Amino acid sequence: MNREIFEYFGAAVELVDASTILAAARVNPVELVHHAEWPAPVQRVELTVSSTADAADPAHVFVARLHAGAEPMTTERMRGMVLGHDPIGLLLSKRIAEGDPVATRLVDGVGAAAAAAYRKLGFDKANGPAPDRSPGVFADAAVGLRAEVDHEADGDVIRLRAEVPRDEVTANHLRAFVTLTLQAVVELAEPDALRGRRYVFSREAVPPPAPVTTQQVTLDMVGGLVDVVAELRQIAVSFRHPEAMARWGARRPQGLLMYGPPGTGKTMLSRALANEIGADFREIRTPEILDKWLGGSERNIKQIFRDARRYRVPTLMLFDEFDSIVSYAGAGGDAASQALNAVAGIFKQEMNDLIEANPDVIVVATTNFPERVDESLIRSGRFDVKISVPKPDEASRAEIFRKMIEGLVAAHERGGFRMFADELDLTALGVASTGMTGADIKEALRRVQMTKAMQEARTGRAEPISQAELLAAVRDLRGNV
Structure with missing residues (x-):
């Protein structure tokens, strides 16, 4: 699994298997953001990669939707009110017109920041984008990616969209679009709003941990x-x-x-x-x-x-x-x-x-x-x-088996896939592997993994690794050492 980790505006950003994402998007849209915490006023971000159906000129389409509205009475919602997109914004406007000092201080406090953010994105604070206004553009000159920025009809969603010809698209284009999306978040919030946060862009809601090296x-x-x-x-x-x-x-x-x-x-x-x-x-x-x-x-x-x-x-x-x-x-x-x-x-x-x-x-x-x-x-x-550092004894060999198997399970078992059967007897494995070192045990596991992978490659399926298969691999290796 290929993981690219980089820093952007103080946030740790992880992009998991970019090439696989692009390949999968040829068939079905791929959604990349799951359970992330965003700075106010942004509530959530949806980032999707898909492919156009035009056979004559196929392209990969990157779309990000930034939701800036909020339902609970929170700071995020207050900012939404100031932008005039929340129904309660009408009430606030009326209160201000009547000279209500609380409403006035509220708008004065957050209105300037909201106005600045929306000016950067090319929108008018009070009325939203004019119907005939051309969308703004975010661009990454290094890879030649241009993302059009517009405002959806309900007023609370900002959308970025970019297209790249399918024959030209690379992982660098996906990475660039991710950074443009984060740039839009920063424009809506503040320069340090992402600092200390972590964002994972992955096909899976909970990407599997990287194998321990x-x-x-x-x-x-x-x-x-x-x-x-x-x-x-x-x-x-x-x-x-x-x-x-x-x-x-x-x-x-x-x-x-x-x-x-x-x-x-x-x-x-x-x-x-x-x-x-x-x-x-x-x-x-x-x-x-x-x-x-x-x-x-x-x-x-x-x-x-x-x-x-x-x-x-x-x-x-x-x-x-x-x-x-x-x-x-x-x-x-x-x-x-x-x-x-x-x-x-x-x-x-x-x-x-x-x-x-x-x-x-x-x-x-x-x-x-x-x-x-x-x-x-x-x-x-x-x-x-x-x-x-001696060769491990029986109890130590059982413990080595346990820790190695746990590491493999953590790295590879996901999406319903089971690597090992339930009835493993680690004590019996410790007894059977008399005289073996940690390196020998690792090799025995590698051989069983290879056998299972080849079975699946040939037949399309393979059962979890059983106790009998592990014992056979141990006996085979002991016979060759």
């Missing part, structure tokens, strides 16, 4: 590994409360080493820690450091730490597969071993003063082979915390 993972999403998660939370707390650390003269960890078998989630845990801290995530991979030219690797590692000392926001630096960068037993005499020894030596020097130079940086290193890393490099003072 590793960039968005948090410690709450980690299945199993209770002790590991608890220790990482403690590190995060030390980052988020520097005043308490300073008061007690406590020194938070500068470096963290995570080690364990492949697929146990060390990199994911590093991202989750960064998100828990609220830190930027900077991953340094082997090719960024090791250089075939003499002295190149040393220069690279120095530059990485030179940059780290200048970071102005909390940052987690991850050295993944750390052993491949600084593996060294001190005995190698060949050129490759000497180069690694030199990199390890520079790394030690740079780590020694990093926390004093920039306390907002934490270094995390992960490895599958801790025995390949020189002990002096990862001693306390450089890597203060060392965490073993």
